Amino acid sequence: xxxxxxxxxxxxxxxxxxxxxxxxxxxxxxxxxxxxxxxxxxxxxxxxxxxxxxxxxxxxxxxxxxxxxxxxxxxxxxxxxxxxxxxxxxxxxxxxxxxxxxxxxxxxxxxxxxxxxxxxxxxxxxxxxxxxxxxxxxxxxxxxxxxxxxxxxxxxxxxxxxxxxxxxxxxxxxxxxxxxxxxxxxxxxxxxxxxxxxxxxxxxxxxxxxxxxxxxxxxxxxxxxxxxxxxxxxxxxxxxxxxxxxxxxxxxxxxxxxxxxxxxxxxxxxxxxxxxxxxxxxxxxxxxxxxxxxxxxxxxxxxxxxxxxxxxxxxxxxxxxxxxxxxxxxxxxxxxxxxxxxxxxxxxxxxxxxxxxxxxxxxxxxxxxxxxxxxxxxxxxxxxxxxxxxxxxxxxxxxxxxxxxxxxxxxxxxxxxxxxxxxxxxxxxxxxxxxxxxxxxxxxxxxxxxxxxxxxxxxxxxxxxxxxxxxxxxxxxxxxxxxxxxxxxxxxxxxxxxxxxxxxxxxxxxxxxxxxxxxxxxxxxxxxxxxxxxxxxxxxxxxxxxxxxxxxxxxxxxxxxxxxxxxxxxxxxxxxxxxxxxxxxxxxxxxxxxxxxxxxxxxxxxxxxxxxxxxxxxxxxxxxxxxxxxxxxxxxxxxxxxxxxxxxxxxxxxxxxxxxxxxxxxxxxxxxxxxxxxxxxxxxxxxxxxxxxxxxxxxxxxxxxxxxxxxxxxxxxxxxxxxxxxxxxxxxxxxxxxxxxxxxxxxxxxxxxxxxxxxxxxxxxx
Numbered sequence: 042x043x044x045x046x047x048x049x050x051x052x053x054x055x056x057x058x059x060x061x062x063x064x065x066x067x068x069x070x071x072x073x074x075x076x077x078x079x080x081x082x083x084x085x086x087x088x089x090x091x092x093x094x095x096x097x098x099x100x101x102x103x104x105x106x107x108x109x110x111x112x113x114x115x116x117x118x119x120x121x122x123x124x125x126x127x128x129x130x131x132x133x134x135x136x137x138x139x140x141x142x143x144x145x146x147x148x149x150x151x152x153x154x155x156x157x158x159x160x161x162x163x164x165x166x167x168x169x170x171x172x173x174x175x176x177x178x179x180x181x182x183x184x185x186x187x188x189x190x191x192x193x194x195x196x197x198x199x200x201x202x203x204x205x206x207x208x209x210x211x212x213x214x215x216x217x218x219x220x221x222x223x224x225x226x227x228x229x230x231x232x233x234x235x236x237x238x239x240x241x242x243x244x245x246x247x248x249x250x251x252x253x254x255x256x257x258x259x260x261x262x263x264x265x266x267x268x269x270x271x272x273x274x275x276x277x278x279x280x281x282x283x284x285x286x287x288x289x290x291x292x293x294x295x296x297x298x299x300x301x302x303x304x305x306x307x308x309x310x311x312x313x314x315x316x317x318x319x320x321x322x323x324x325x326x327x328x329x330x331x332x333x334x335x336x337x338x339x340x341x342x343x344x345x346x347x348x349x350x351x352x353x354x355x356x357x358x359x360x361x362x363x364x365x366x367x368x369x370x371x372x373x374x375x376x377x378x379x380x381x382x383x384x385x386x387x388x389x390x391x392x393x394x395x396x397x398x399x400x401x402x403x404x405x406x407x408x409x410x411x412x413x414x415x416x417x418x419x420x421x422x423x424x425x426x427x428x429x430x431x432x433x434x435x436x437x438x439x440x441x442x443x444x445x446x447x448x449x450x451x452x453x454x455x456x457x458x459x460x461x462x463x464x465x466x467x468x469x470x471x472x473x474x475x476x477x478x479x480x481x482x483x484x485x486x487x488x489x490x491x492x493x494x495x496x497x498x499x500x501x502x503x504x505x506x507x508x509x510x511x512x513x514x515x516x517x518x519x520x521x522x523x524x525x526x527x528x529x530x531x532x533x534x535x536x537x538x539x540x541x542x543x544x545x546x547x548x549x550x551x552x553x554x555x556x557x558x559x560x561x562x563x564x565x566x567x568x569x570x571x572x573x574x575x576x577x578x579x580x581x582x583x584x585x586x587x588x589x590x591x592x593x594x595x596x597x598x599x600x601x602x603x604x605x606x607x608x609x610x611x612x613x614x615x616x617x618x619x620x621x622x623x624x625x626x627x628x629x630x631x632x633x634x635x636x637x638x639x640x641x642x643x644x645x646x647x648x649x650x651x652x653x654x655x656x657x658x659x660x661x662x663x664x665x666x667x668x669x670x671x672x673x674x675x676x677x678x679x680x681x682x683x684x685x686x687x688x689x690x691x692x693x694x695x696x697x698x699x700x701x702x703x704x705x706x707x708x709x710x711x712x713x714x715x716x717x718x719x720x721x722x723x724x725x726x727x728x729x730x731x732x733x734x735x736x737x738x739x740x741x742x743x744x745x746x747x748x749x750x751x752x753x754x755x756x757x758x759x760x761x762x763x764x765x766x767x768x769x770x771x772x773x774x775x776x777x778x779x780x781x782x783x784x785x786x787x788x789x790x791x792x793x794x795x796x797x798x799x800x801x802x803x804x805x806x807x
Contacts (some may be wrong), residue, residue, distance in 0.1 A: 131746025
């Protein structure tokens with residue numbers, strides 16, 4: 042069958058015909074563009090509604106025996122945290138948290154043991170080693186012999202907040218799951234590990250690897266958090282991932298995809314899994330990511346932790362643990378690609394099958410698009426929408442940012458998201474009405490799905506797991522295109538089915554990404570959203586053809602302007618989503634100079650801060666983070682720590698040093714060496730860790746807690762010449778002279794990631 046007869050038949054039967062849309066409503070609809078306006082509004086509404094795809098399942102009204110009870114778990118967490126003070130490792134506050142965990146374990150009939158070690162661990166994806174005295178709490182359930190399943194969560198918090206989610210949610214989950222498992226027969230041991238020092242560099246995990254009990258482990262479920270609400274994501278597995286994904290299929294309401302797991306490995310983030318990975322255990326890593334603005338801040342409290350999120354984590358952890366503890370490990374070999382469908386089902390494929398299918402789709406869609414002609418015109422519309430909407434969104438954000446510096450979208454990011462999506466609609470409508478006006482829907486449709494698969498192939502070169510999102514919707518579309526040779530409506534049916542599946546998969550992933558990238562860049566949602574918006578706009582092209590270009594552009598443009606206006610006018614911060622605002626008093630002990638330092642999102646400081654002096658943007662000798670700086674009065678109580686050389690042994694071009702740390706009232710001591718210092722390893726006896734020389738940047742040897750005062754640190758330096766280092770000390774709190782700054786801090790501003798603290802540093806030569 043030739044292309045011309047096929048095109049004639051398809052143009053009559055496929056897509057929205059002008060008669061179908063405008064016949065009943067009359068010519069007035071064509072003139073006013075009401076249908077185009079409704080189309081644009083409907084598309085943006087769909088993009089807003091995709092948040093429902095990532096809604097966490099509700100808390101059960103009643104949990105029967107053997108089911109995870111979120112209410113009971115949260116009550117235990119409230120008991121453990123009690124006054125909700127920050128409780129970093131090796132502090133009195135963490136001693137109290139640990140004691141309450143032990144009480145609860147004993148009430149379950151378990152006999153927990155505490156391992157007390159001064160340990161160190163390398164800082165992954167950076168040049169450094171971190172040390173602390175850690176006390177891991179360990180309890181075993183089930184048989185005393187056999188390969189064990191390890192459930193891991195850390196009970197220490199950052200020095201900033203109470204850590205109800207990070208990682209109180211993990212602690213509460215382990216306690217509730219443990220209480221259930223004690224009443225069930227198990228074929229394999231289950232070890233509950235409440236480790237200390239994760240926030241300081243995974244120190245507790247490293248200490249557990251030195252424990253003889255770790256040698257019985259072959260499976261790991263790690264519980265973490267980067268937010269306080271939303272669904273719990275499975276974001277990391279051991280590799281190859283065939284076996285862990287086979288186990289993860291046992292989870293109800295699974296939320297996971299292989300694009301996220303691949304991208305996570307490329308990010309500078311890490312959890313205890315990084316330390317455990319050297320053992321080759323079957324691994325699943327779970328965490329919620331909803332509302333990162335409370336993460337590592339005072340806002341990470343018990344009240345903010347969504348019980349539904351706790352329920353989701355508990356249900357998944359219990360099901361996965363039972364599957365591992367009562368059966369053998371899945372024998373599935375190789376790597377798999379996978380994605381959830383709106384948190385209701387998990388689709389998995391062997392990687393090789395996914396790659397084969399992607400190649401077949403590339404050839405199939407290329408053949409169809411080529412046979413229909415207008416491939417260049419269609420590609421121009423699709424690529425033009427991707428590039429154009431990105432440019433419009435970037436420009437809009439830059440203009441608003443020039444007037445409202447900082448994360449002006451932080452309180453209500455939805456407006457920036459919807460404005461970016463409205464910009465996609467605007468650019469798509471304009472391009473369809475101009476470049477794409479002479480192209481038929483069927484031609485544009487083939488071009489879009491071909492470029493979608495090409496994009497999947499490009500993403501697959503960086504993150505192979507990402508190709509899962511670019512297989513099934515294009516496959517449905519291609520099946521419809523082929524079937525249309527025998528039954529014309531099949532192509533439209535296939536296109537609609539493809540869009541629906543794309544919405545349930547790519548749309549849900551995009552909703553999670555909106556939570557993950559709360560800090561920006563916000564323009565990224567334009568090209569990502571375009572893959573969801575464009576196929577809908579293409580299917581409705583006859584509507585756009587029925588009105589003048591100016592009318593279509595005006596309708597879409599007004600919606601985009603309204604979106605950006607809302608993003609510009611919305612309050613930047615709120616009680617729930619506050620501004621990051623850290624105040625530090627910094628003393629250079631070598632010169633006696635003191636400074637105020639404010640770390641925020643780059644927004645201007647409150648007007649009252651002018652009274653403290655002249656503020657400028659800059660950096661400090663021990664940090665590359667930009668901040669606001671101003672001169673400050675000296676703090677007589679500030680004192681830099683010291684690192685005294687005990688002994689030194691030279692072996693060729695290397696030197697091995699022993700240093701004794703003196704804290705001088707600081708609870709954190711750090712040695713910072715220049716990038717060319719060639720520090721090979723560092724640590725304390727029994728835990729001297731190598732430093733990755735492939736990473737870039739300065740070297741950091743860090744020690745936190747009471748036990749750092751008097752600790753002996755070993756260093757190996759790959760050069761014989763002296764190295765000048767900074768020795769930096771910090772302690773919680775600020776001098777009395779900071780009271781005006783603290784009082785003038787914004788209503789919706791609080792420390793995040795860093796605490797308000799007093800810092801003193803000096804220079805030494807080793």
